[in-house]
Amino acid sequence: MTTVEGVWIRRLWRDKTSSLSRDPTKLAGFCSGANALNLAFHFGANPIYLLGFDMGGGHWHGNHQAPARDLYQAEFIPSLERMSRELAIEGVRVFNCNPASALKCFPFADVSTVIGHE
DSSP states (O other), rough: OOOEETTOOOOEEEESSSSSOOOOOEESSSHHHHHHHHHHTTTTTTSSSOOOOOSSOOOOOSSSSSOHHIIIIIIIIHHHHHHHHHHTTTTOOOOOOTTTOOOOOOOOOHHHTTTTOO
């Protein structure tokens, strides 16, 4: 750990060999969304609700070159599918709140119901 002006910073490493890192110093996953999902697992979140996992290519901001559309099908989605199986083994429930998402390995939930605004 490192301290910067009284703030603790912990660096986490990428685990490129696991579907889900159970080591709290590492994050598995091919994309930042999978890394965030693994981080939520480390923090003990259960259930976990996914927002913005459309997996259709592109980014929500303009300052980042978008990966090729086929990268989502070839790498991002399969990585999350493998992670979904491991999370299920751990008893972690994950719900995708984007019904238009190409990611189908998690059951869908209505975000307005989840946050209590029906």
